[in-house]
Amino acid sequence: MAKDLFPEFSPSSLQDWTVQASKETKSSPESLNLGSTLWGRLPIQPYYAPEGSPQEAQQKRFHPLPELEGMPPRLWGNVVTVTPQDSNEDIISYLENGAEGLVLPLLGSEDLQQLLEGVLPQYISLFILPLGNPLKAIQAFVDWVSSTKAPPESIVGGLLWSPSDLVFDRQEPFELGIEVLQEVMECTSGFPKFRNCCVKTSRYSESGGNPLDAVSFSIAEWIDIMDRIEGSPQEVFSNLFLEAAVAEHHFGEIARLLAFREGVSSLAALYGISLAEEEVPLFCQTALWSKSFMDVQSNLIRQSTEALAAILGGANFLWVRPIGEETLESLPRRIARNVSSVLREEAHVDKVQDPAGGSFFILALKEQILLDFKSLLLELENLGGWHKALENGWIHQKVRENRSSIQQQYLDGDLVKIGVNTYQEPSSKSLQSTFIPFSEKQQELNPSRATYLVELQTLGFA
Numbered sequence: 001m002a003k004d005l006f007p008e009f010s011p012s013s014l015q016d017w018t019v020q021a022s023k024e025t026k027s028s029p030e031s032l033n034l035g036s037t038l039w040g041r042l043p044i045q046p047y048y049a050p051e052g053s054p055q056e057a058q059q060k061r062f063h064p065l066p067e068l069e070g071m072p073p074r075l076w077g078n079v080v081t082v083t084p085q086d087s088n089e090d091i092i093s094y095l096e097n098g099a100e101g102l103v104l105p106l107l108g109s110e111d112l113q114q115l116l117e118g119v120l121p122q123y124i125s126l127f128i129l130p131l132g133n134p135l136k137a138i139q140a141f142v143d144w145v146s147s148t149k150a151p152p153e154s155i156v157g158g159l160l161w162s163p164s165d166l167v168f169d170r171q172e173p174f175e176l177g178i179e180v181l182q183e184v185m186e187c188t189s190g191f192p193k194f195r196n197c198c199v200k201t202s203r204y205s206e207s208g209g210n211p212l213d214a215v216s217f218s219i220a221e222w223i224d225i226m227d228r229i230e231g232s233p234q235e236v237f238s239n240l241f242l243e244a245a246v247a248e249h250h251f252g253e254i255a256r257l258l259a260f261r262e263g264v265s266s267l268a269a270l271y272g273i274s275l276a277e278e279e280v281p282l283f284c285q286t287a288l289w290s291k292s293f294m295d296v297q298s299n300l301i302r303q304s305t306e307a308l309a310a311i312l313g314g315a316n317f318l319w320v321r322p323i324g325e326e327t328l329e330s331l332p333r334r335i336a337r338n339v340s341s342v343l344r345e346e347a348h349v350d351k352v353q354d355p356a357g358g359s360f361f362i363l364a365l366k367e368q369i370l371l372d373f374k375s376l377l378l379e380l381e382n383l384g385g386w387h388k389a390l391e392n393g394w395i396h397q398k399v400r401e402n403r404s405s406i407q408q409q410y411l412d413g414d415l416v417k418i419g420v421n422t423y424q425e426p427s428s429k430s431l432q433s434t435f436i437p438f439s440e441k442q443q444e445l446n447p448s449r450a451t452y453l454v455e456l457q458t459l460g461f462a
Contacts, residue, residue: 017047038252039210040402042368048360059357060258061278062314073353077101077125077317078340081333088117098341101125101157103319108136112144121145122154125317126194127283129160138184138196145191158195158241158283159184164221167390168203171443174387178228185231185239195241195281197222199264202245204395206289207445208403211247212369215260216376217395219267220386223377226271227385233271240264242280246306246313247287253306254356255365257282257313262366263373284310285319292451293435294458295419299323300335307339311349312356324434399445411453420451424458435459 021032034046063075079101080094091102101124108130130137138159145155161184163177181197188196199222204214222240226233242260246253261277268275286306291299300323307320322336343349356362383389390396409415416422435455440446449455 012049014047014049014051017049021046038249038365039212041210041212042252042365042372044365048364050360059354060314061353062261062282063278063316072350074311074350076311076315076340076350078337079103079125079127079317079319080337081319081322086115088115091116092118094337095119095124098337099124101127101317103127103129103160104141105129105131106137106140107131108133108140110140112140113147116144119148120150121148122150124156126155126157127160127317127319128157130165134159134161134165134180135183135187138187142187142191152190153192155191156193158198158281159188160198160200160243160283162198162200162203162218162221163225164200164203164390168443168445171441174224174390175228178225181225182230185235195239197236197239198241198243198283200243201260202243202285202287203445204399205245205247206287206447207399208289208406208448208450209399209445210402211249211253211256212372213376213398213402215244215256215263216373216380217386219263219373220377220380220389223267224386233268234273237268237271237273237275240280242282243285244282244310245285245287245289246310247290248302248306250305250309251362252365253309254313255362255369257284257310257315258356258362259366259369259373261314263370281316282314283317283319284313284315286310286321288321288447289450291323292417292420292449293324293455294451295425296323296332298419303336304339304342308343308347308349311343396442396445403448406450407448407453410451411457415450417451417454420458421454435461437461 018032021034022028025032025034036044038044066075077100078098080099080103082091082094082102082104084105094102102119104126106128126141128134128137128141145152163174163181166172166177166180167174184196188194199218201211201214201218204217205211209217226236229236242264244257244260246257261280261282264280265275265277286303290302290306303320303323307318310318318340320336320339322333324332349355380386380389383392383394386395406415410417410421413421419425437456438446438448438452455461
């Protein structure tokens with residue numbers, strides 16, 4: 001910043017803060033132990049100052065400059081869930097009342113002409129979530145888009161799928177997933193702004209894996225894909241977009257998303273490709289792992305703080321998952337759709353390019369996370385790569401160990417979840433009627449919840 005807005009206040013150093021903390025705690029500076037850890041392994045200091053920051057704080061840009069004048073400096077798309085029960089009238093209503101994009105779960109057999117009648121794909125974003133064969137889903141989508149006569153270069157969105165999905169969900173060989181990816185890339189080659197290469201981290205974090213591991217595993221998977229896929233690295237990176245489920249550690253998630261984007265940009269450089277961070281779209285969803293079937297109203301607060309973290313962390317597309325979306329209730333879905341609108345229209349988060357840009361804490365945390373990514377990637381390389389670690393069960397073990405540890409801590413009360421293991425309200429509304437006991441085959445990594453063991457015990461399923 002060129003102008004000092006507060007010249008009457010001299011900056012405080014880390015030493016100044018240490019002295020003040022010693023006075024207030026009546027402890028010597030050597031005995032101060034005010035820090036904590038994030039996600040079980042990142043040390044967090046109680047205070048940060050410029051001299052403790054690894055580099056000068058600066059604002060980041062999360063997307064190219066808008067082509068239209070007068071647009072706010074921070075833009076993101078508000079995407080909403082489309083369920084199999086939604087009618088064409090429902091979808092049109094969503095788009096007329098705050099939604100700017102759709103997440104379409106597709107088998108490939110749906111009648112999209114009827115379902116999406118009146119939808120103009122050139123003006124919204126569209127993300128395809130395959131429910132079966134991704135080729136059938138994407139072909140159905142391409143056929144529908146072509147029928148609308150929309151300019152191919154105006155189609156924006158992506159395929160929420162990764163080659164590893166075939167391994168986890170259908171126990172298919174990883175090589176088959178790469179072959180399918182190549183066919184998908186050919187099928188969508190006429191849509192330059194539709195991204196079909198998804199660095200999908202939610203597979204691991206929604207299954208209970210450490211959020212830091214989730215990013216490292218996903219990046220390592222793409223390193224293996226790059227080594228096997230036919231075609232140039234430039235073609236792959238030009239089709240790449242990032243995906244993440246944002247959970248409850250607000251500042252940690254902001255820093256994780258910043259590090260994720262920077263890490264992928266650095267990965268591209270290793271392949272000789274210049275890829276600016278703002279050229280890599282980031283798709284964020286609010287996590288289901290952090291929610292609970294108990295005290296649903298408290299989930300709404302978590303949903304909002306996670307959405308804010310996603311935006312501050314650089315999300316280009318925000319999918320606020322409805323609480324208990326499988327119940328098909330209209331109120332939770334309307335609230336989910338409106339969260340993004342509130343943050344934009346009432347909180348005015350879009351008026352600042354990078355609200356977290358001047359935070360020494362966020363910057364220092366981001367650098368720590370980047371080092372953690374590098375450390376785990378090197379560990380995976382020593383194991384023979386992501387695919388080898390997957391085949392010998394190392395990745396599954398890491399995810400399941402973290403999941404079991406977190407769930408047990410909530411059951412024992414060592415971790416607090418308001419309305420679940422603390423301040424329970426017996427008469428509060430719950431989603432007990434839709435509770436499904438968790439199951440998982442050896443090769444699978446299925447979504448779960450941090451409070452699952454508490455729910456089992458409290459709701460009478462144990």
